[in-house]
Amino acid sequence: MSSTISADILVIGAGPAGIGAGLEAARSGAKTVIIDSFGEAGGQFWMQPPADAGKRDRQMDEGANFIAECRRLGVSIITDAEVWGILPGYRVFIQSETAGTSEISAKALIVCTGAHDLVMPFAGWTLPGIMTAGAGQRYTKLYGSPPGSKIVLAGTGIFLWAVAATIVKSGGNLVSVIEANSNRLRTMSMVFRHPERWRETWELVSPVIRAGVRMIYGHRIESAKGTDRIESVTLKAASNDKINNRRVHALETDCLLVSHGFRPITEITALLRCEHEFDMKKGGWYCKTDPDTGSTSISNVYAAGEVSGIAGAESALARGALAGLEASSKLGYFRAGLGKRKKILHKRCLRAQRFADELADLFEIDANVLPALPESLVVCRCEDVTWGKVLDAWNDGTRDMQGIKLWTRVGMGRCQGRMCGTAISYLLATRFKLDQAQFGFNRPRLPLRPIPLNLAHDAFTDQ
DSSP states (O other): OOEEEEEEEEEEOOSHHHHHHHHHHHHTTOOEEEEOSSSSTTTTTTOOOOTTOSOOOHHHHHHHHHHHHHHHTTOEEEOSEEEEEEETTTEEEEEETTTEEEEEEEEEEEEOOOEEEOOOOOBTTTSTTEEEHHHHHHHHHHHSSOSOSSEEEEESSTHHHHHHHHHHHTTOOEEEEEESSOOHHHHHHHHHTOGGGHHHHHHHHHHHHHTTOEEEESEEEEEEEESSSEEEEEEEEOSOOTTGGGOEEEEEOSEEEEESOEEEOOHHHHHTTOOEEEEGGGTEEEEOOOTTTOBOSSTTEEEOGGGGOOOOHHHHHHHHHHHHHHHHHHTTOOOTTHHHHHHHHHHHHHHHHHHHHHHHHHTOOOGGGSOOOOTTSEEETTTTEEHHHHHHHHHHTOOSHHHHHHHHOTTOSTTTTTTTHHHHHHHHHHHHTOOGGGGOOOOOOSOSSOOOHHHHHHHHHOO
């Protein structure tokens, strides 16, 4: 190990949840370290562009203020830090551009690893020029221009509007936004019931409307076509209605951004053997926590934000703050006004959760959103596993994701099932009319990320 860092509390993830946790822990007097895999703190929601980037928006400035307050309070923020292993005694091993190869020893962990884009497979989805909506938004914010000259944005969920707004504000050519669900009136009615969200909604919707972007509702991605990269995308009505099912659109594009929602990033909480539960409206498998404290089933391990269920940035910030308060007070750090602060945070959590629950109902994925998949379609791109091989494993008798992993190598590649795991279990559950929860998820093993062999040797032998 090149260095060893000690802390009272280690926060993993520097998005709203992680920054919220770090702020409250530091204000209570606990020595706090935050680590994040991105080059800058802020996560996807408060993404901080390079110093020489052009325009900044209100969201970036809000995040910058929170991050600056963390640093002012003495919180150590280590970026470009990939967690590749955790050993008993909360020995956390990271690789970092700024801190090198390090071991961090802490008395308590707060896991705020966020969420990953959920994308359901379709014919042609591995073509160059197709990426997740989150990746497209990040590219646009970091480089000041979108990753294509003729962009189509498709899938389902309110996040499509956020990405669309980012693209048009950067001057990008957004050809169309394709929303699989046909729920415009219900969405408008739901937003109307939450006046605290009106400003945020207007900031997302108004740039897209002013740009004259074509909106297509009630259609799914049927397939993408191209030679060296995507050239067109075919859409089909997402309905079982025989008449509507004949409605097909074909759009020319050199960049397709896709999102079917998000899935919690649970690799670290699963490695720590925290208890998890399944709810597709919360993104699938998520870490079970005490909603009042963020406590998990493992002593001195807390989780907050999207890893404990998809609920948005406002909820993540409040839940992170509650976890920071609980972790620091359990270690003996107390401060005046603690009870009042917790009550305020609890109210914010409840309000944000109500909004998130209503969104989940509006944009729930169902079978109509998904096209029929040919058996030759690659569903695990890391290991080049086809849908037919997954079905063969099922026919051979396996009935969970661990078995499918052993039969086919699904989830054994570099992404460790982050891109394919939730989608495959959903596809199987839909095809065979089963409860998706019964498939479980791939249990992570060390190392969580590819590392040189000498690092693993040092970690396991250096006491």
